[in-house]
Amino acid sequence: MKCDRCKTECADDELIAYQGQKLCEDCYMDSVSPLKACDPWAVHSAKQSTQTADVQLLPIQKKMLKAIETQKAVLPELLAELLDITPRELQRNFAILRHMELLRGFKGEDGKVYWTLFES
């Protein structure tokens, strides 16, 4: 089973039904707790100015953005290796950055999912 939001592979009993979606614990927490990323003001500022958004990002999120900015498109597993964090932590931060419309995923010609800057 995969989480409907971040597509992380999860055990069936780890997924939580929420508003018609099956979410992993992380995405569920993100959905129910008004996290920074879910704050409309944060999303608004992220669109307004990357500088303002920058202040609200965690160091790891800034590193992700920088790495992806440099490489244009990157495979999540390579990024996890590059930044030396667990895939789960990476997915969690990606979910936040995607929510803020800073990053997005897309399927490459090789059928693999890459991450890239939202605006690219």
Ligand SMILES: [Zn+2]
């Ligand atoms: Zn998830």
